[in-house]
Amino acid sequence: MTDKINNAIGNQLKLARTKKAWSLDTASRHTGVSKAMLGQIERGESSPTVAKLWKVANGFQLPLSYFLGIIGKSDLKQGLLKTEKGIAISTLFPFDEVTKIEVFSLTLSPLHQQMSPPHNTGVIEHILVIEGDMEYFLDNKWYAIQKGDTVRFCANVAHGYRNLTDKPATFHNIIAYSDELKT
Structure with a gap:
């Protein structure tokens, strides 16, 4: 960065x-x-x-x-924040106080795996694969998903994403928070 x-x-x-x-x-x-x-x-x-x-x-x-959300697209190369090797993230819609939702676009480089610690209780992630093939990790198991596939899960457990292919995989991550969240 x-x-x-x-x-x-x-x-x-x-x-x-x-x-x-x-x-x-x-x-x-x-x-x-x-x-x-x-x-x-x-x-x-x-x-x-x-x-x-x-x-x-x-x-x-x-x-x-x-x-x-405070990082403008003009500050980022092609609107993507690369905080570590193998993943780029862009805020599509910042957190909305009314709906308690935010939306990101994430791109996993080829052969990259990204694990996430449990989020707070009540956080639900919705995944929509935009391009490529990837897998998500939940309940100690990997599940394959591809372009057009969607999945929803409670994110208060360890979870992750990986790309086992030689091409980037992009997905949208819609994150819904519980009512306790305040900005």
Whole structure:
């Protein structure tokens, strides 16, 4: 990520922490992310992975787009945020306070696997494969899905996505949150 993107995410983290009046220690306990790493993210010194941002969002009970939605497409190459090798994410619709939904487009590079820790209770993911073939992981098992396929599941358990092919796989991820979520 660029310094501009790192700083934008860091500012959002600092704002969330300030709103809750949490110290870095308290934020670390709630997110499972070390105090040192949270400090680096806040200062724009670290490029957090998607998985790390999910942990932070879950701990603060915020939608993922709270951190990604503030990044304009002009700041990103082709509108995609590449926080780690093998995956690119773009916010299609940031979190909506009324519907409690946000929508992302994710592209998995060939042979990439992305695991996600459990999200907060009440979070439901809806997957729509746009291009390519991929698999999703749920209940300790991998399931194949391809272009046009859809799946929905409660995301409060470990889950993941992988692309076992030699071509990129793109899917839309519609995330619905419970009513307790606040921005």
